[in-house]
Amino acid sequence: RIKRKTVCILPGLLILSLSLISLLSGCTGGPGKTSSGRVAGKVSRDLFAMDTYMTVTAYGDRAQEAVDQALEEIQRLDDLWSVGNPDSEVSRLNRGEHLTLSPETADLIRKAIGLSGQTGGAFDITIYPLMEAWGFTSGDFRVPGPREINELLKRVDTGSLDLDKDVGTLVLPEGVQIDLGGIAKGYTSARLMEIFDEYQVDAGLVSLGGNVQTYRQKTDGTPWKIGVENPDDRVGQLKGVDYVGLLELSDKAVITSGGYERFFEEEGITYHHILDPATGYPADSGLISVTIVSSDGCLADGLSTALFVMGEEKAIAYWREHREDFDFILIDDEGKIKVSSGLEEAFSTELEFEVVE
Numbered sequence: 001r002i003k004r005k006t007v008c009i010l011p012g013l014l015i016l017s018l019s020l021i022s023l024l025s026g027c028t029g030g031p032g033k034t035s036s037g038r039v040a041g042k043v044s045r046d047l048f049a050m051d052t053y054m055t056v057t058a059y060g061d062r063a064q065e066a067v068d069q070a071l072e073e074i075q076r077l078d079d080l081w082s083v084g085n086p087d088s089e090v091s092r093l094n095r096g097e098h099l100t101l102s103p104e105t106a107d108l109i110r111k112a113i114g115l116s117g118q119t120g121g122a123f124d125i126t127i128y129p130l131m132e133a134w135g136f137t138s139g140d141f142r143v144p145g146p147r148e149i150n151e152l153l154k155r156v157d158t159g160s161l162d163l164d165k166d167v168g169t170l171v172l173p174e175g176v177q178i179d180l181g182g183i184a185k186g187y188t189s190a191r192l193m194e195i196f197d198e199y200q201v202d203a204g205l206v207s208l209g210g211n212v213q214t215y216r217q218k219t220d221g222t223p224w225k226i227g228v229e230n231p232d233d234r235v236g237q238l239k240g241v242d243y244v245g246l247l248e249l250s251d252k253a254v255i256t257s258g259g260y261e262r263f264f265e266e267e268g269i270t271y272h273h274i275l276d277p278a279t280g281y282p283a284d285s286g287l288i289s290v291t292i293v294s295s296d297g298c299l300a301d302g303l304s305t306a307l308f309v310m311g312e313e314k315a316i317a318y319w320r321e322h323r324e325d326f327d328f329i330l331i332d333d334e335g336k337i338k339v340s341s342g343l344e345e346a347f348s349t350e351l352e353f354e355v356v357e
């Protein structure tokens with residue numbers, strides 16, 4: 001069973017919603033709210049790419065060109081990185097081909113390797129063989145046995161990636177395969193901000209499967225409002241709550257990783273798609289969702305995955321070392337919310353939360 005986050009844009013409020021229905025039928029009903037088309041300088045388009053639902057919205061004289069260009073770019077990057085497409089650069093690498101990578105692929109892999117080092121291996125793109133064994137790449141879900149997992153863990157080794165970043169060449173050692181799914185959407189949203197710059201967009205918003213990045217402020221000069229989705233409405237104070245809270249931001253990426261996004265159940269146990277590279281099993285760190293806020297979309301995406309794997313204690317320690325680069329909202333399996341101090345102003349909620357200094 002796969003659930004995907006979808007997004008619904010209301011006037012001034014972006015709500016992240018679990019239900020696909022809301023994307024298809026719930027987001028219409030008046031000027032400025034159509035799921036596609038142009039209303040008063042606003043252009044908004046929905047698409048399905050990178051295995052998820054996306055919305056790209058821009059305001060301005062050249063908004064149409066900006067959105068067209070953005071959609072083309074999303075398609076181009078998806079074609080480079082999709083593991084489902086046998087012709088993608090990633091699929092070719094994973095078959096052991098010796099490639100000269102496109103600049104974006106080389107850049108993304110270089111960033112992924114860097115993040116892997118910084119997060120003590122919590123983030124690791126060489127997790128692919130395990131993703132495949134668990135069936136997350138195909139949808140044929142299964143629970144691999146401990147012996148199989150141990151064998152596959154030998155192939156998880158970012159240190160073996162020999163990327164010549166100047167020439168852009170990479171050949172994967174035998175058995176090593178990569179999956180950019182933990183960072184690709186953030187890289188893409190960051191790239192779309194550059195396109196918004198090029199077309200001098202007045203205001204813009206992209207949501208790539210619930211990964212949001214905001215461009216400047218709303219056209220009325222107020223910040224964008226992003227709803228933080230409830231990862232589990234069965235626990236503690238999250239019971240019966242629609243949204244955990246609201247973030248009011250400009251020029252920031254807001255990216256959430258949670259075990260509820262993609263998972264299957266077997267014999268009453270839930271297995272989700274964020275794996276702990278240390279164990280080969282779905283990360284079981286006590287966190288049920290990690291939201292990262294950063295002006296760097298790519299970093300935000302990688303860190304949302306990495307901090308989810310690390311768990312609260314390590315995540316907070318990591319933030320204290322890198323607090324200039326990002327902020328977080330952590331939610332644990334009892335529904336407790338912790339917010340880093342940089343978000344104190346931006347975050348509002350009726351629930352209890354603790355500010356981390």
Ligand code: ADP
Binds near residue numbers: 125257276277301304
């Ligand atoms: P989503 O893409 O669902 O929004 P994430 O950004 O957390 O959520 O990315 C999860 C994806 O990252 C998985 O589907 C898989 O492709 C990849 N992945 C899973 N575990 C890891 C990990 N420990 N390090 C890097 N990538 C991972």
Ligand code: MG
Binds near residue numbers: 181182183300301
């Ligand atoms: Mg991520």
